[in-house]
Amino acid sequence: DQQVKQNSPSLSVQEGRISILNCDYTNSMFDYFLWYKKYPAEGPTFLISISSIKDKNEDGRFTVFLNKSAKHLSLHIVPSQPGDSAVYFCAAKSSGSARQLTFGSGTQLTVLP
Amino acid sequence: DVKVTQSSRYLVKRTGEKVFLECVQDMDHENMFWYRQDPGLGLRLIYFSYDVKMKEKGDIPEGYSVSREKKERFSLILESASTNQTSMYLCASSFRQGYSYEQYFGPGTRLTVT
Secondary structure (H helix, E strand, C coil), rough: CCEECCCCCCEEEEECCEEEEEEEEECCCCCEEEEECCCCCCCCCCEEECCCCCEEEEEEEEEEEEECCEEEEEEEEECCCHCEEEEEEEEEEECCCCCCCEEECCEEEEEEE | CCCEECCCCCECCCCCEEEEEEECCCCCCEEEEEEEEECCCEEEEEEEECCCCCECCCCCCCCCEEHHHHHHHEEEECCCCCCCCCCCEEEEEEECCCCCCEEEEEEEEEEEEC
C-alpha cells in the first residue's frame, strides 16, 4: 500500500508559466516532507522541504504548500524554465522512524520552450 | 560539498552471480541507505544502517544483504542475482540527529541481470 502517492506520472508546462506538482499521503505519522529533483543518469537532489508545523515554505522560484487536513502537499515552480525538466519525487518522514524516507512514484515534468 | 560515490555507473551480470555494489560518503554521516528505483514505483528502500555494523530491513529486503564495516562505506550484496533485480540502485546518506532530514544521494548504479 503506497503511503505517498503522486498520481500524475507526467506534466507538461510552457516556459514562464507555473508548474504545480501534487502529492498525497495516507500516514498521519508523517511530520516532515521533502521534494527531490532527478535528472536521467543522476541521483536525486534535494530541492525544498517543509515541516508539518508549517503550511508553506518558499525558496526562490520553488514553494511547497502543505494541507494537513487533506493530507496533500504541492510544489509550485514559478516561473518554469526548461532546465526544470526532470522527475520530481515527494518524500515523507514519519515521526516514529529512524529518519527513513518514504518516496512517491515521481512526476516527470517537461517545460516546453 | 557532500559527496556520495558509487563504485559503478553501469553493471551487467548474469543470473546466479554474486553482485557487490559499494557506496562511500565523505560527510561523516551516521545513516546510510540503499534504494532501488523502478519506473512507476519510485524509490523503494531496501536496507539502511544507522551505525557501523548495524543494519535494518527496509520495504523490500528479499534477495539482498548489506555490510557496513566502516562508517563511510555501505555495501549492497545480491547473493544470487536474478533478472527481477535489474534496476537502478541508489545509495544515500544522512545525519542521525539534528533538524535536517535531507538525504544525499549518489549517482546510481544501473544494474542489468541477464
